[in-house]
Amino acid sequence: MRMMRAVAAESVKLRSLPAVCATVVGTIAAAIALAAAIAASATDATDAVQVTLATIPFLQVGTILLGVLAVATEYQGSQIRTTLTATPTRTVLLAGKTLAYLATATITSVIAVGAGLATAGITLSVRDSAFMANVNAWQVAGAALYLVLIGLLSFVLAVLFRSLIPPLVTMLALVLIASPLLARTTEHARWLPDRAGSLLYLPVADSVLTAGTGALVLLAWITLTATTAATAFVNRDA
């Protein structure tokens, strides 16, 4: 019962944050624009699913920002004190916030991936390409799941950092810069959270990890960070 109230309160907070609304709308708009751009410029034979999957590396920025904003806005003023006064049990608060984030991120990523798929299909059919050659529903679902999970990692990182810019830059630098650079030089880069998680939607076969174990590696990263962050959140001064 208390849990439900905490989830409801956190959902209202998320919904009423202009930055969060802008991120959700922006992610969906970016999904449509990118899918249209990639589908319009594709030179080789492709299908709507391939185009949608190619937009995921860009769209992950949206859910990463969403995860960081959900936490960091508490610390930009003194809202965290109001929050903790209203919900003194910190574990309940954290669980409520996590569930509110998960709901928002799931809605965002499902709509973004769906809209991207539809846009890619329409654009390709306008260009007279075969646009639905082989729809692999698992890859599309995996892409949406990946977006939610990589955002969850940035969410728990923000709980640990209690700020906006440091977790944001850390996640972006990890996902966009460090991971491609390391992947070029070493096969061990497959254990990085985004590399392992990307097996959820990428068709490339990895010699060690599969889609399932890749997701587990990403979940292990999230669990490890979340445990540290939750311990810190419960024990330290707000």
Add this chain to the structure above:
Amino acid sequence: MTLLRALSAELRKAATLPGIWVGVGVMIVASAALTAYNASMVRGALAAGRPEDTAFGSAFDAAFAAVPLGTVGAVVIGVLVIGSEYTANSPDAGGGRQITTTLTVASGRVRVLAAKVLTVTFLVATAAAVTLAGTVALAAVVIGGHATEVVAVDTALARSGGTTLYWILTALIAFAITVLARSAVIPLLVLIVNSSLVSVSLLLTNLTPLAHWLPDLAGRRLFGLPEDFTVPGGLELVPGAIVMGAWTLALLLIAGIVFHRRDA
């Protein structure tokens, strides 16, 4: 004289910002860590007689693989030098922004902005010099006598100079955009995404060749990376550098006018 005083104030402000040190740290420490790792892989491959396993034959090329990290550091420095001015203080402490104090003590707005531009340039140039010299030396020590290629000194100097110029221009573009946005989040997001492999500019080149004139793509030959490392097409080294410089100047000019005319 007043410009010198403004410059000294801006340098001291920048030096006491933790975020600036993170930017410098990303540039120097993260590049060094990646180079150490790269170089040890190269050494392993070359020592085992399998040069085909590695993309780099020389210490210089192994060190230059870490260059994108430096771009992130430059963006962070450029954004934070001005973005920090607009960060609101805690409401318990009045919720003020540093920009009001800054403009009270140094009321010449163009002068403040010029001092900040010089500060960004100085910080990025210094960090770049340390990063490039440090990573090349590190890679040379790790790879040692196993290197199969040597990069000539003049090529090395030209590429280091080009990279430093690219970083400075990137930082100044980040600075100008942040002046216009008056917030650090959006410029950081846009510029870090665009300096990565999933760059939006790169995607746009598939739609229109005009995208090669965007600042980040125009200037990319400044790194002097081998042809098979970069996207083909686009502007050559010198025209590209001029286009990137023109973008920087134009953005700084717009930022200057807006900063001068608008309420803080």
